[in-house]
Each structure stands twice: as C-alpha cells, then as structure tokens.
Amino acid sequence: MALDKPYQNIPGTIIFDADQARKGYQLNQFSMSLMAPENRERYLADREAYLDEWPLTPAQRQAVLDLDLNAMMAEGGNIYFLSKIGATHGMSFQQMAGSMTGMSEAAYRDMMIGGGRRPEGARLKDLDGWTPPSTEKSEVMRPDAPARFTSALFTSHVPAIGAAMDLGKTEEPYWKKVFAGYEWTRTWARENTPDVIILVYNDHATAFDSNIIPTFVLGTGAHYPVADEGYGPRPVPDVKGYPELAAHIAQSVIQDDFDLTLVNEMVVDHGLTVPLSLVFGDVEEWPCRVIPLPVNVVQYPVPSGRRCYELGKAIRRALDKWDGEPLNVQIWGTGGMSHQLQGPRAGLINQEWDNAFLDHLIADPMGLTEWSHMEYVDEAGSEGIELVDWLIARGAMDDQFGGGAPEVNHRFYHVPASNTAVGHLVISNPVAVVDTAAADAVEFAVEERADEAEITPEQAREAEVPA
Numbered sequence: 327m328a329l330d331k332p333y334q335n336i337p338g339t340i341i342f343d344a345d346q347a348r349k350g351y352q353l354n355q356f357s358m359s360l361m362a363p364e365n366r367e368r369y370l371a372d373r374e375a376y377l378d379e380w381p382l383t384p385a386q387r388q389a390v391l392d393l394d395l396n397a398m399m400a401e402g403g404n405i406y407f408l409s410k411i412g413a414t415h416g417m418s419f420q421q422m423a424g425s426m427t428g429m430s431e432a433a434y435r436d437m438m439i440g441g442g443r444r445p446e447g448a449r450l451k452d453l454d455g456w457t458p459p460s461t462e463k464s465e466v467m468r469p470d471a472p473a474r475f476t477s478a479l480f481t482s483h484v485p486a487i488g489a490a491m492d493l494g495k496t497e498e499p500y501w502k503k504v505f506a507g508y509e510w511t512r513t514w515a516r517e518n519t520p521d522v523i524i525l526v527y528n529d530h531a532t533a534f535d536s537n538i539i540p541t542f543v544l545g546t547g548a549h550y551p552v553a554d555e556g557y558g559p560r561p562v563p564d565v566k567g568y569p570e571l572a573a574h575i576a577q578s579v580i581q582d583d584f585d586l587t588l589v590n591e592m593v594v595d596h597g598l599t600v601p602l603s604l605v606f607g608d609v610e611e612w613p614c615r616v617i618p619l620p621v622n623v624v625q626y627p628v629p630s631g632r633r634c635y636e637l638g639k640a641i642r643r644a645l646d647k648w649d650g651e652p653l654n655v656q657i658w659g660t661g662g663m664s665h666q667l668q669g670p671r672a673g674l675i676n677q678e679w680d681n682a683f684l685d686h687l688i689a690d691p692m693g694l695t696e697w698s699h700m701e702y703v704d705e706a707g708s709e710g711i712e713l714v715d716w717l718i719a720r721g722a723m724d725d726q727f728g729g730g731a732p733e734v735n736h737r738f739y740h741v742p743a744s745n746t747a748v749g750h751l752v753i754s755n756p757v758a759v760v761d762t763a764a765a766d767a768v769e770f771a772v773e774e775r776a777d778e779a780e781i782t783p784e785q786a787r788e789a790e791v792p793a
C-alpha cells in the first residue's frame with residue numbers, strides 16, 4: 327500500500343514534489359529574491375554576505391557558491407526557481423541545463439542541434455523489471471493502518487464564540503447555553519487527544535483575498551500564525567503543522583485526481599481557531615498538530631457536497647497509505663449551521679433543515695451528497711453553504727470503505743450564537759477505541775441534577791456549568 331512515487335526512478339531526473347519542496351524551501355525562496363534588481367546587485371557585490379541573510383543548509387550554501395545546479399537540485403532546488411540564480415550570473419537556460427550533464431557547453435549545444443538526447447536507454451521503461459504503476463483507487467480500508475482515523479468532529483465556528491472566551495463572557499446566560507453543549511466534548515478531548523487534526527474549515531477572506539481563490543488548500547507548512555481579522559489577533563496559541571504528513575497527503579490526494587493548492591505560509595482565522603478553543607479551552611499550547619484544510623465557499627463557484635465527500639475519500643486513502651509513525655488522526659469539519667450574514671434575509675435559521683442535515687450526515691452521507699448548492703443556500707442561508715466542509719470528514723470514515731458504521735458519541739444543537747445556529751457532533755469509527763466514560767459521566771451528572779430538581783437537562787446545565 328506504500329505511496330506511489332514512480333517518478334523517483336526516472337534516470338538522471340529529480341522530480342520536485344512536496345518533500346523536495348520542503349527540503350529546498352529556503353534555497354528556492356532565496357533564488358526568488360533575485361527577481362528584484364536591487365537584490366541581484368547586492369548579491370553580485372558580495373555573494374557570501376548576501377547568502378548570510380538566508381538560513382540555508384551548509385550543502386545548499388556551498389552549492390550556490392559553486393554554481394553547482396545538480397547539487398542545488400539534490401538539496402531541494404527546482405530549476406525554475408534556480409534559474410533566477412543562473413540568470414543573475416548571465417547564464418541562458420541552455421547553459422544551465424547543459425552544465426548539469428557533464429558535457430562541455432559546445433558539446434551540449436551540438437547535441438541539441440543534432441536532434442537532442444535520444445530517449446532510448448534513458449527511460450524508466452527501458453530499465454529491467456519495470457512495470458507500470460497502478461492507478462486503481464482503493465474502496466476498502468487498510469486493516470491495522472499506522473495512521474488510525476478515530477473520530478470525526480463537527481462544529482460551528484462563529485467568531486463571537488471565540489470573542490466570548492477571550493473576553494471572559496462564558497458565564498453569561500446567553501453564552502452558558504452555547505458552551506454547555508461542549509462540556510462533554512472538553513472531557514472527551516482530554517481522554518482522546520489525537521496526534522494530529524486535519525481541520526477542514528473555510529477561510530473568510532483572511533488568508534486569501536481576491537488575488538487568489540483556491541478551491542481546496544492543504545496547509546503543508548510547519549507553523550501558522552493566528553490572523554488579525556480586524557479586531558487584533560485572538561490571544562490563542564499559534565498552530566503547529568505536520569509538514570511530513572501533509573506532504574504525504576498531498577502526494578496521494580493529487581494522484582487521486584484532486585488538484586489541491588499547497589500552502590506553506592498562511593495565517594489561520596476564526597474558522598480554525600474557534601473550534602480548537604471550543605474543544606480544548608484556554609491553553610498555552612494546542613495539544614496536537616493541525617493540518618489546515620481551507621475550502622473556498624466565499625466566491626462562487628464553490629465545490630459541491632459530492633466533491634467534498636470525494637475529497638474525504640481521497641484523504642482516507644492517503645491516511646491508509648501512511649507508513650510513518652503510528653498516529654491517532656481526527657478530521658474535523660467546521661462552519662454552519664444555518665446562517666445568513668447579508669441582505670434583508672440576514673438572520674435566517676432553519677432548525678428542521680439543520681437537523682435533517684445532521685441525520686443524513688450520520689446515517690446517509692451518500693444521500694447527502696445529492697443535495698445541491700441551491701439547497702444549502704436556499705434552506706440554510708447564504709453562509710449555510712459552509713456546511714459542505716463537513717462532508718470531507720464524513721467521506722473519510724470507515725463505513726465508506728466497507729467498514730462499520732460510526733458510533734454517535736455526542737450531538738448538540740442550539741440557536742443562536744450571534745447570527746448562527748450552532749451544531750456540534752462527535753462520531754467515531756469502530757476502529758477507534760474511544761474512551762467516553764469520563765465525558766459520559768459529566769452528561770450523567772447533569773441528567774441526575776435535572777431529575778432531582780425536576781428541570782430539563784438544558785436548565786440544569788445553565789444553572790451550573792463546571793469551569
């Protein structure tokens with residue numbers, strides 16, 4: 327089941343993939359800096375001094391000083407980035423390419439005039455024992471996979487919820503009712519902390535603006551700062567990524583026909599930080615790594631629920647191909663539920679539709695993929711379209727690969743938080759050994775209090791929400 331990288335064996339060729347890009351990140355960014363005339367001038371005036379400004383490895387630095395393009399490629403450089411170095415030294419592409427062949431400049435030029443290098447003997451398929459790579463997509467899960475997808479968690483990500491926490495308003499009656507729905511989850515999350523969360527959300531014109539509108543972004547970086555969305559950055563920890571796993575997912579998912587946009591550096595907005603705060607509370611550091619996966623739902627056309635579900639399936643295939651360290655992986659889907667933030671119809675809430683969405687998400691995800699954009703927007707408000715994000719986590723679950731149906735651990739629905747209906751769901755794959763005892767005890771205590779006082783559990787929670 328190992329990941330296919332058939333291109334790795336093409337003779338005399340280094341393919342620039344996410345792993346190479348990670349290795350060569352600083353080298354390639356240094357090369358790009360030479361696109362500015364003033365930087366070229368400084369570099370040529372004192373190459374050592376200019377290189378001191380870049381955190382290159384000793385091997386990368388030496389390769390640049392030697393103008394050794396093969397060595398730069400081996401250290402993660404890519405020829406289109408590196409060509410900025412060559413150009414700065416006045417080299418043509420023919421001189422650069424020729425310099426890597428071991429031929430003299432004249433011999434290489436003459437070879438090109440003579441029709442170029444012949445492919446025979448220089449191809450992978452000419453090597454002994456070569457077989458074409460399989461393009462089959464697995465529809466069954468891998469038993470005992472080192473990366474275990476344990477639980478899917480879904481939640482609204484209303485920014486006012488984050489503000490209520492940051493400004494110490496969680497004890498106010500309005501907010502108590504919202505946070506009561508996350509008591510179970512807080513306890514559960516302490517007992518079932520994953521190693522990594524693939525956190526699906528939508529960026530709200532924060533990291534991405536009208537310059538670039540990527541449909542599906544995968545965060546392949548090591549670190550994501552918390553965004554300033556106009557109120558100042560939230561006072562919560564920055565996010566630690568997982569570049570190795572993200573590169574692996576990118577490799578597998580793109581081979582699975584999904585054209586992800588890979589982003590190494592971006593800020594993360596309330597769509598990502600509010601769910602982390604809801605589940606993990608006020609912490610100095612988030613207890614696990616996070617791979618951000620923002621989906622465009624700002625500018626139409628946005629991806630369909632079906633497409634999101636299929637992306638989830640591709641992500642699961644990627645997880646099943648992971649042969650690295652054992653991992654407990656959760657996938658979260660955030661946004662929604664019904665809300666409309668614009669125009670005369672602002673404030674629209676559709677409780678029946680939201681609950682039908684939750685029912686189908688649990689028991690009929692394939693049926694849910696038939697619901698069109700129009701349906702989301704018409705029934706759940708223009709910003710209710712955020713709910714397509716939730717289909718990604720669901721598509722990755724065991725029962726979509728011949729495994730058992732998920733267990734429903736926790737479900738909560740409340741109106742309102744700000745303009746939005748808050749929905750929250752935790753469901754787990756059978757492979758997950760999910761410890762819900764402590765969390766269930768919290769819920770049980772609430773029910774006991776309600777029984778004794780002859781009030782509803784909701785009223786009991788409001789009366790006393792443990793910190």
Ligand code: DHB
Pocket residue numbers: 483484485486530661662665667743744745746
């Ligand atoms: C609100 C909800 C959102 O999901 C969002 O991104 C922004 C605002 C709200 O209800 O105020």
Ligand code: FE
Pocket residue numbers: 483484530597661662712
């Ligand atoms: Fe939102």
